[in-house]
Amino acid sequence: MTATAITPFETVAPVIELSGARKTYHTGDIEFEALRGIDCRIYPGEYVAIVGPSGSGKSTLMNILGCLDVLTSGSYVLAGEDVSHMDEVALASARNRRIGFVFQQFHLLSSLTALGNVELPLIYAGVAPAERRKRAMVALERVGLGDKSRNHPGQLSGGQQQRVAIARALVTEPAIVLADEPTGNLDSHSTRDVLGMLDDLHAEGSTIVLITHESDVAARAGTVYNVTDGQFVGMGTEIAK
Amino acid sequence: MRPADLLASSWRAIRSHKMRSALTMLGIVVGIASVVLTVGLGLGTQKDVSEQIAALGSDLLIVSPGSSTDESGMRGGFGSGTTLTRADADALASTVAVPDALAVAAEKTASVSLEYGESNWTTTVTGTSTSWPEVRSRELLYGTFFTDEDVASGASVIVLGAETAEELFGTAAVVGQDVTIDDDTYEVVGVLSEAGSSGDTSLDDMAVVPMTTLVEQLDDSGSSESVATIYIKAAASNLLSAASQEAESLLLNLHGIASADGADFTIDVQDSLLDAATSVYQKLTVLLTGIAALALLVGGIGVMNIMLVSVTERTREIGLRKALGAAPANIRNQFLIEAMILGLSGGAIGVAIGVGLALALPTVLGSTIVISGLALVVSVVVAVGIGAVFGVYPAARAAKLAPIDALRDQ
Numbered sequence: 001m002t003a004t005a006i007t008p009f010e011t012v013a014p015v016i017e018l019s020g021a022r023k024t025y026h027t028g029d030i031e032f033e034a035l036r037g038i039d040c041r042i043y044p045g046e047y048v049a050i051v052g053p054s055g056s057g058k059s060t061l062m063n064i065l066g067c068l069d070v071l072t073s074g075s076y077v078l079a080g081e082d083v084s085h086m087d088e089v090a091l092a093s094a095r096n097r098r099i100g101f102v103f104q105q106f107h108l109l110s111s112l113t114a115l116g117n118v119e120l121p122l123i124y125a126g127v128a129p130a131e132r133r134k135r136a137m138v139a140l141e142r143v144g145l146g147d148k149s150r151n152h153p154g155q156l157s158g159g160q161q162q163r164v165a166i167a168r169a170l171v172t173e174p175a176i177v178l179a180d181e182p183t184g185n186l187d188s189h190s191t192r193d194v195l196g197m198l199d200d201l202h203a204e205g206s207t208i209v210l211i212t213h214e215s216d217v218a219a220r221a222g223t224v225y226n227v228t229d230g231q232f233v234g235m236g237t238e239i240a241k
Numbered sequence: 242m243r244p245a246d247l248l249a250s251s252w253r254a255i256r257s258h259k260m261r262s263a264l265t266m267l268g269i270v271v272g273i274a275s276v277v278l279t280v281g282l283g284l285g286t287q288k289d290v291s292e293q294i295a296a297l298g299s300d301l302l303i304v305s306p307g308s309s310t311d312e313s314g315m316r317g318g319f320g321s322g323t324t325l326t327r328a329d330a331d332a333l334a335s336t337v338a339v340p341d342a343l344a345v346a347a348e349k350t351a352s353v354s355l356e357y358g359e360s361n362w363t364t365t366v367t368g369t370s371t372s373w374p375e376v377r378s379r380e381l382l383y384g385t386f387f388t389d390e391d392v393a394s395g396a397s398v399i400v401l402g403a404e405t406a407e408e409l410f411g412t413a414a415v416v417g418q419d420v421t422i423d424d425d426t427y428e429v430v431g432v433l434s435e436a437g438s439s440g441d442t443s444l445d446d447m448a449v450v451p452m453t454t455l456v457e458q459l460d461d462s463g464s465s466e467s468v469a470t471i472y473i474k475a476a477a478s479n480l481l482s483a484a485s486q487e488a489e490s491l492l493l494n495l496h497g498i499a500s501a502d503g504a505d506f507t508i509d510v511q512d513s514l515l516d517a518a519t520s521v522y523q524k525l526t527v528l529l530t531g532i533a534a535l536a537l538l539v540g541g542i543g544v545m546n547i548m549l550v551s552v553t554e555r556t557r558e559i560g561l562r563k564a565l566g567a568a569p570a571n572i573r574n575q576f577l578i579e580a581m582i583l584g585l586s587g588g589a590i591g592v593a594i595g596v597g598l599a600l601a602l603p604t605v606l607g608s609t610i611v612i613s614g615l616a617l618v619v620s621v622v623v624a625v626g627i628g629a630v631f632g633v634y635p636a637a638r639a640a641k642l643a644p645i646d647a648l649r650d651q
């Protein structure tokens with residue numbers, strides 16, 4: 001009994017392969033099982049939305065997928081690499097190489113310019129300055145902010161800040177872009193803007209996992225998983241476009 | 242991560258929190274400035290003291306009869322023998338045999354009772370030659386010292402120490418008066434300036450007479466030729482050991498002794514003053530070093546304190562950096578280098594302030610402050626070290642933060 005999505009990508013190796021994923025939190029004596037055996041495969045080029053009620057385990061799943069946390073049991077293979085039992089240093093490297101994060105709160109460093117923020121992951125990858133700047137500039141142009149490269153986050157609108165964050169997620173050419181409520185802090189205009197950007201990325205071949213409350217946001221994805229009480233409910237639903 | 246990027250990242254963090262960085266540095270600035278000042282003051286005092294000692298005659302050799310050690314290693318007959326003679330002193334005074342000696346004075350003492358009118362005072366009278374004031378670095382307050390003619394004729398003249406003169410004469414004029422010793426009359430020709438004390442013997446309660454006078458009239462030791470001590474003043478303090486060797490070989494020769502091991506005399510450097518001053522200086526150094534160390538400790542704790550605040554304040558930044566691929570070591574190094582840069586800047590500013598004060602203070606306080614380049618370099622190195630040592634704990638805390646907790650922090 002698997003909840004694996006039926007996708008048109010099954011001939012290629014999946015980017016993400018979760019099997020029997022369980023996560024138990026311990027708070028004092030109390031144990032809480034936030035993920036209760038999730039099996040899931042996501043293939044290159046897929047645009048997946050994860051929806052579910054508050055407290056269902058979406059962010060927990062996102063942390064696992066983003067290598068920010070490790071499973072209590074089960075296995076997680078990311079781009080062919082088993083990351084289930086990696087130590088902190090190896091996880092940091094996996095995040096740097098494989099994952100592009102887009103957070104609800106943008107998480108830009110206010111002391112750096114837009115360009116500086118986009119360069120950050122490349123700094124930790126050890127890329128030389130000239131090369132770094134070039135690639136960061138390309139990423140900024142891709143999100144339409146080539147002319148704002150020298151602005152600090154405080155000098156950008158919310159939507160622009162989230163686009164800088166998307167550029168930062170793209171710049172390492174990650175295996176997967178993980179976005180947790182990326183439009184949660186944006187007005188409707190900026191929301192459309194950012195979602196349009198994700199659509200473009202998908203069209204250009206990026207693999208995207210989007211976590212959201214809103215059904216119209218989820219509707220843009222190719223596949224929607226419904227999480228309830230730490231489990232996928234039903235099969236991944238393919239959305240006809 | 243490339244080292245240059247690590248450095249740039251730390252530098253940017255410092256620059257973007259100017260007020261906090263300045264406060265962090267303040268403790269180090271104060272600590273290092275006080276180190277520079279105290280070390281400068283210590284060195285200055287040492288210089289002052291050694292100059293004063295040089296003025297007091299550290300170019301002085303003291304020849305005593307008897308060997309300082311016998312075969313069993315014990316002091317034997319030291320200072321009590323009769324092996325040194327007035328002839329030895331005359332020979333040592335010869336510029337041919339001891340070219341590095343400036344002047345030589347033999348001394349022989351007796352305890353006498355001086356009388357003037359109703360007053361009566363017991364003191365030590367020293368018989369010597371006219372070179373004595375020069376050799377012992379003494380000056381005359383009133384009158385003159387006795388002359389070579391007085392020595393040749395064994396004249397009944399006497400020079401009094403300041404304290405002795407006061408005990409006998411009170412405030413009355415002294416020079417030209419007569420004092421009586423054993424019913425013989427001596428004319429007071431001069432009074433010595435005050436010189437304080439050496440060890441527990443007062444240099445001001447004494448009397449000086451020509452050697453011949455002492456031997457012929459006052460000495461009852463029975464050996465008229467022997468002397469108690471011969472002082473040799475070297476031409477310069479750096480010629481002290483040369484003069485010592487010359488004196489030793491001359492005396493060995495005169496006494497017909499083949500090897501220095503069998504010497505019947507001892508040559509010492511007058512180092513008691515130096516010893517006393519050195520011990521005072523050492524106590525001062527320990528005290529000043531303690532104060533400086535305390536100031537630096539306080540500065541270091543300040544660094545740790547504010548770095549810990551900084552880690553807490555920047556929890557989200559740390560979480561983000563980790564999410565983007567910073568390994569724990571990257572985070573730790575960034576905070577460590579921040580602390581070291583703060584130490585370096587604080588140290589450099591502290592050195593500048595310390596040097597500034599060291600240049601300004603002597604004109605105000607009148608004390609000498611010596612600025613040593615080595616001390617400045619060491620100060621800055623110590624400041625960086627303090628940054629590193631007190632940055633370790635906050636940096637480790639930052640490196641240990643779990644990225645999800647750090648990102649969730651508001």
Ligand SMILES: Nc1ncnc2c1ncn2[C@@H]1O[C@H](COP(=O)(O)OP(=O)(O)OP(=O)(O)O)[C@@H](O)[C@H]1O
Nearest residue numbers: 025026027032034053054055056057058059060061
């Ligand atoms: N660090 C933790 N320690 C203990 N329990 C936790 C921890 N993180 C999450 N949980 C629990 O796990 C469950 C799932 O939390 P999670 O944050 O994944 O929910 P979510 O689906 O993202 O909710 P929302 O839509 O409100 O963001 C919740 O009941 C939460 O209380």
Ligand SMILES: [Mg+2]
Nearest residue numbers: 058059060180
């Ligand atoms: Mg959530």
